[in-house]
Amino acid sequence: MAVQGPTLDIGGAVLMKPRPSPASRGYWQSVGRRLRRDPVTLICAGLLVLIVLASIAAPWLGLADPYKTSMVRRLYPLGSPNHWLGTDELGRDMFARLIYGGRLSLFMGVTPVVCALLIGGLLGITAGFVGGRVNMAIMRVMDVFYAFPSVLLAISLSGAMGAGTENTLLSLTLVFIPPICRVSESVTTQVRGFDFVDAAKASGASALTIVRVHVLGNVLGPILVYATSLISVAIILAAGLSFLGLGVKPPEPEWGLMLNTLRQAIYVNPVLAALPGVMIFITSICFNLMSDGLRAAMDVKA
């Protein structure tokens, strides 16, 4: 049905005043609408926001001191008075340590992916857009990193550089650059072959303008979706490095490291020893489901 505006009376003739048709919803608006209708993604996003906020606000939540040890109160079971999630092998409050642990665990999982997204994305888009020898050079270097299983690469690099948060971040970033670069390269190569890029070239647009206007808009979506799917891998890998003693150093609270130190308690208080892993599991499952939801909402092919 045509949209009818108010009538105008001009000299006896009744004219229809045309009303502008409603602006078509933009791409991002429709993505947002689809996301709002996806309960699983919303619940996961809510849970993640809760976990992130709790770990950021940990010092102001009135929690017990996560560093305060006690020789008397070691390995209290769940549901103990004042320590409702019990205490760890050094008598520190588990609930406080689990909340505080989110700070480092999340930070060490998300940061490498963000860094790798910037570096790998830039390299991949360059390789895909410029093509030719530049593409060859960049992608052959990436092939070298692809010759290692990712866990092995992360552990060998961290192992050689020594334990520590910075080294873990560095080695994880190196692990995630090649896959992001490869995905960016293949999407960019596809987009470059489209007619509108040729049209822009023919109309005399500079390479930078074409990248900024035509390529980035079409390429960023798939790359971002792919990067979010890597976050859960990164969180598990970062926790794994700390679990091996290669990441965060004690006494910092961090989920992977806590799993390691609590292993001595599996005969005394097994449920307690498994708790930090539950946190990793919940976080990683939420990131995976959210990434799936984003992929569906943004209509990106796997």
Added chain:
Amino acid sequence: MLLYALRRLIYLVPVAFGVSLLVFALVHLAPGDPISAIVPPDAPKEVVDKLKEYYGFDQPLPVQYLRWLGVTLTGDFGTSIGTGRPVATEVASAFGNTLILAIAATVLAFTLAVILGTAAAYAKSRIVDRLVTLISLVGVSVPHFWLAIVLVIVFAVELGALPPMGIGPENSTGWRLDGAHLAHMVLPTIALSVIPLGVVTRTVRSTVKETLSMEFVTALQAKGMRDRQILFHVLKNAAPTCLAVMGLQAGNLIGGSILIETVFAWPGTGFLLNSAIFRRDLPILQGTTLVLAGFFMLLNLTVDVIQTMVDPRIKRG
């Protein structure tokens, strides 16, 4: 076919060169110079200089690299700083143990994944499909080293049904085919198979579903072919994609076994690598990384070649 395999092998040469550079660089990434790992900090300077000269660390880096490459190519990976035994021997025995575990986990994961994925793709009821999707989601989200600990807690600590660690009874270091050794394998195999199970189930489900919607399936049905025979055709068409993912997962499983081997004290390459890192035994670290990366490259090559054999549409070479 043979020509294609050969060309792929030649193409591996520059990659292998890059890998060797990276592995060589591992030693020099270490804080301090490589000698400081083996001499006490208060060692006299002459001794340190002599050792540097002995190991060739006084030479410029390119010379060191070429020397190292030349020696390594002959199969001599140096001597372990921790045990004084040749690195090649240590890595070889550990690699065998890792391979046994990896093969068991691969067989378990891939068999289950093909059955579950195909069942989900064929399923008329949403429940089966949802259930399988959930399994694959858990598979890719669970921290496998945590699952390993939970398995130990449930089956070794609480139920006392299975041994919690080691490759066999009485500090056995080599694997043998007997009941006790098989019992020791159960928990590590399960823990190691969850990630490939999750990933491959997902791939099989989506690929088979896609294949089922193709026109040739309708044609076969119209022809009156039996469902079982149609399934064969569907699987054959879905195989190349699934194989590619499986190959990648099988390789990653070898890398991922590092964490699992540490939890179960399984004397494989992961366990060796982990202890080498903490003893700062750089030759072992280098040797293990090189062997695993080499194996991973050859595995990928094999998968590529098998893929061309399975899928006549891919004409390469």
